[in-house]
Amino acid sequence: MPNRVSESRLLIVGLGLIGGSLAAALREVGFDGKIAACDPDASEIERGIDMGLIDSGGTALSQQAPGASMIVLAVPVLAMESVMRELADVLPEDMAHVVITDVGSTKATIRDCARRVFGRVPPTLVLGHPIAGSEKSGVAAANPKLYVNHKVILTPEPDVDPDALTRVRALWQATGAEVLEMDVAQHDHVLARTSHLPHLLAFSLVDTLARQDQRLDIFRYAAGGFRDFTRIAGSDPVMWRDIFIANRDAVLASLDDFEAGLSKLRAAVEAGNSDAMLATFDRASHARHYFESLLNDTSYQAEYLMQPQGQVTYRVRPGGQAQGRLRVPGDKSISHRSIMLGALAEGVSEVKGFLEGEDSLATLQAFREMGVAIEGPHQGRVTIHGVGMHGLKAPSGPLYVGNSGTAMRLFAGLLAGQAFDSELTGDASLNKRPMGRVADPLRLMGAVIDTAEGGRPPLNIHGGAALKGIDYDLPMASAQVKSCLLFAGMYAEGETRVREPAPTRDHTERMLNGFGYPVQRDGDTCWLAGGGKLTAGPIDVPSDISSATFFLVAAAITPGADITLEHVGINPTRIGVINILTLMGADLTLSSQAEVGGEPVADIRIRYAPLKGIDIPADQVPLAIDEFPALFIAAANAEGTTRLRGAEELRVKESDRIQAMADGLAILGVEHTVVEDGIDIVGNNRENVPSYGGGRIDSLGDHRIAMAFTVAALRAGNEIVIDDCANVGTSFPNFVELATRIGLGVKVEGENG
Numbered sequence: 145m146p147n148r149v150s151e152s153r154l155l156i157v158g159l160g161l162i163g164g165s166l167a168a169a170l171r172e173v174g175f176d177g178k179i180a181a182c183d184p185d186a187s188e189i190e191r192g193i194d195m196g197l198i199d200s201g202g203t204a205l206s207q208q209a210p211g212a213s214m215i216v217l218a219v220p221v222l223a224m225e226s227v228m229r230e231l232a233d234v235l236p237e238d239m240a241h242v243v244i245t246d247v248g249s250t251k252a253t254i255r256d257c258a259r260r261v262f263g264r265v266p267p268t269l270v271l272g273h274p275i276a277g278s279e280k281s282g283v284a285a286a287n288p289k290l291y292v293n294h295k296v297i298l299t300p301e302p303d304v305d306p307d308a309l310t311r312v313r314a315l316w317q318a319t320g321a322e323v324l325e326m327d328v329a330q331h332d333h334v335l336a337r338t339s340h341l342p343h344l345l346a347f348s349l350v351d352t353l354a355r356q357d358q359r360l361d362i363f364r365y366a367a368g369g370f371r372d373f374t375r376i377a378g379s380d381p382v383m384w385r386d387i388f389i390a391n392r393d394a395v396l397a398s399l400d401d402f403e404a405g406l407s408k409l410r411a412a413v414e415a416g417n418s419d420a421m422l423a424t425f426d427r428a429s430h431a432r433h434y435f436e437s438l439l440n441d442t443s444y445q446a447e448y449l450m451q452p453q454g455q456v457t458y459r460v461r462p463g464g465q466a467q468g469r470l471r472v473p474g475d476k477s478i479s480h481r482s483i484m485l486g487a488l489a490e491g492v493s494e495v496k497g498f499l500e501g502e503d504s505l506a507t508l509q510a511f512r513e514m515g516v517a518i519e520g521p522h523q524g525r526v527t528i529h530g531v532g533m534h535g536l537k538a539p540s541g542p543l544y545v546g547n548s549g550t551a552m553r554l555f556a557g558l559l560a561g562q563a564f565d566s567e568l569t570g571d572a573s574l575n576k577r578p579m580g581r582v583a584d585p586l587r588l589m590g591a592v593i594d595t596a597e598g599g600r601p602p603l604n605i606h607g608g609a610a611l612k613g614i615d616y617d618l619p620m621a622s623a624q625v626k627s628c629l630l631f632a633g634m635y636a637e638g639e640t641r642v643r644e645p646a647p648t649r650d651h652t653e654r655m656l657n658g659f660g661y662p663v664q665r666d667g668d669t670c671w672l673a674g675g676g677k678l679t680a681g682p683i684d685v686p687s688d689i690s691s692a693t694f695f696l697v698a699a700a701i702t703p704g705a706d707i708t709l710e711h712v713g714i715n716p717t718r719i720g721v722i723n724i725l726t727l728m729g730a731d732l733t734l735s736s737q738a739e740v741g742g743e744p745v746a747d748i749r750i751r752y753a754p755l756k757g758i759d760i761p762a763d764q765v766p767l768a769i770d771e772f773p774a775l776f777i778a779a780a781n782a783e784g785t786t787r788l789r790g791a792e793e794l795r796v797k798e799s800d801r802i803q804a805m806a807d808g809l810a811i812l813g814v815e816h817t818v819v820e821d822g823i824d825i826v827g828n829n830r831e832n833v834p835s836y837g838g839g840r841i842d843s844l845g846d847h848r849i850a851m852a853f854t855v856a857a858l859r860a861g862n863e864i865v866i867d868d869c870a871n872v873g874t875s876f877p878n879f880v881e882l883a884t885r886i887g888l889g890v891k892v893e894g895e896n897g
């Protein structure tokens with residue numbers, strides 16, 4: 145066993161909480177050597193023996209040191225030098241056989257002591273610091289679990305004896321600690337900020353309040369905040385005095401930073417500057433959650449952005465009804481853009497109907513990490529305190545955008561225009577998707593962007609590039625690429641013009657105009673001039689037609705069905721699904737048409753009518769690009785063949801949607817032929833006979849594949865089981881609830897909690 149502690153006699157000098165807990169931990173793991181202790185307080189030694197922690201001990205180092213194979217110095221930092229001097233006297237000239245280590249909270253002063261006492265740091269002296277403790281002191285408080293899952297930092301000198309280092313590591317690993325190494329200066333700098341400064345503040349706050357006249361009341365009524373903030377003010381005063389003497393310079397530097405931050409906050413409170421206060425509290429609150437997730441060893445994304453990523457399986461009963469009135473969540477494309485534009489605007493934007501799905505929440509979080517104060521979401525309401533076109537701050541790490549191609553591509557355009565460097569990364573599905581389509585034209589504008597091999601994420605965007613407008617012919621019909629370039633164009637010199645091979649969703653153009661940033665259009669080309677600004681305003685996000693589609697198809701294929709979907713966005717660049725279903729014979733009616741925040745909306749009623757196969761018109765493909773998984777299910781329930789061509793873009797979505805759907809249709813027994821840019825599907829619509837069988841289908845983690853096959857079960861002969869459905873939460877968090885409400889039998893398996 146490499147980590148076995150094989151010391152014959154361990155001597156702990158200073159039998160307090162730290163030394164006593166070390167002895168207790170070693171006892172608990174069955175350490176078979178002798179443990180002795182030396183402490184000026186004879187009663188502590190007696191107590192240690194009574195507690196069974198040590199075998200022997202005494203107050204004189206000259207009697208305890210000889211014969212020890214390892215000595216742990218667990219005395220206060222300022223006592224280190226005198227202890228080392230005594231050791232130098234009693235230990236033999238050649239100290240090669242005794243390994244010495246310490247537990248001091250500062251390292252440079254202890255290294256200096258060693259140099260003064262021994263002439264150099266002996267190779268068998270391994271300086272260390274267990275980051276564990278408690279406000280309690282004395283051996284009576286010894287706790288065998290004190291070090292479990294705590295860090296112990298070793299700060300060995302470059303010429304350390306490797307055997308000594310191995311033995312000290314083994315000692316701490318045996319207590320359950322995680323052992324790290326760093327150099328002395330780094331240790332002292334880090335500890336000044338993470339431990340010494342907070343202790344100083346806690347001592348100071350309690351002392352200040354305790355000196356005030358009404359201190360009894362203050363302590364009697366002090367609430368949890370006081371208790372939480374000041375627990376460490378109960379720590380050992382001598383030890384802490386020593387630490388502040390020993391680590392003076394690093395502590396003062398961190399105190400300067402703190403005082404600067406505090407005086408800014410003071411000014412904000414004084415002026416009643418609510419934006420400044422919110423921005424600080426919001427950043428701090430998220431940073432605190434981030435630390436907590438680090439401490440708990442879970443990833444930030446896993447904890448805050450993603451549903452538990454365990455395997456989620458939908459088990460869907462064959463048959464069922466499709467009846468009712470529903471409102472599906474807010475539009476994903478508009479939700480992303482509302483945060484992006486609201487953040488860069490001047491003023492406060494109030495958003496209603498925001499999609500609280502993982503994709504749009506990841507976008508919101510990314511802006512928080514760039515210093516934007518955002519309140520909510522609370523039931524679809526979000527308040528964004530815009531920072532202006534140049535007000536974003538450099539994030540402290542990579543920006544994680546989850547599963548969302550839209551976020552990564554639109555962010556790429558925005559970030560290319562910033563003064564700071566940034567990195568965009570996503571989940572396993574997104575990290576396989578092509579980003580050259582945005583990186584290439586952005587480079588033509590002067591952006592400096594690195595991608596992984598094959599133009600895949602992560603994207604590293606170098607700040608400070610001077611962008612120039614370009615005139616760009618999109619090689620594919622993509623609203624994401626168009627929007628990316630328009631966003632970069634706001635930061636570019638001159639005009640940025642984008643020509644589309646076919647119309648794609650125009651939310652970016654509408655919303656920019658709504659925020660007072662003029663975007664013009666002539667035929668297939670739209671353009672804007674750089675250097676403008678955005679003015680905050682209210683945003684009303686309509687329900688997402690892409691989410692509504694699953695229920696449109698549910699009703700279109702289920703005899704007797706009648707569903708009304710309320711307040712759905714019917715932007716002409718998004719209604720391919722309405723046009724295609726109508727061509728297939730579906731019975732659709734629109735009512736309550738209105739315009740909200742520059743986007744048309746309507747209630748859509750759909751009643752069952754038998755469907756027939758069609759050739760999908762090429763011009764409808766970009767207008768229904770996200771709706772094809774569901775439309776393939778409609779096709780499987782339509783009499784005759786439905787033919788789709790010109791849809792190669794489907795191959796680079798969250799999955800290869802042509803292949804993923806074809807594989808699922810094959811399992812259900814639906815006849816089909818796959819081609820590079822589309823598919824032929826041969827369906828049936830005999831009312832009293834199931835259209836296909838059942839089976840187990842892999843959604844490949846693609847939300848739309850999972851939801852499409854859920855709806856397919858309405859006309860299946862047997863149960864459909866769909867694996868890997870957790871990502872439904874990216875676009876449609878309450879899908880199962882609404883599906884159940886209209887009459888589908890969905891059982892969710894494997895969800896945590």
Ligand SMILES: O=C(O)C1=C[C@@H](OP(=O)(O)O)[C@@H](O)[C@H](O)C1
Pocket residue numbers: 476477478549550621622623624625627649769770793
């Ligand atoms: O701009 C947008 O919000 C979107 C554009 C489309 O992608 P492409 O631009 O890649 O076609 C669409 O598939 C995506 O769900 C959202």
Ligand SMILES: C=C(OP(=O)(O)O)C(=O)O
Pocket residue numbers: 476547548549550551770797798848875
């Ligand atoms: C393709 C989609 O989204 P994105 O590209 O943003 O991941 C989608 O929602 O179907």
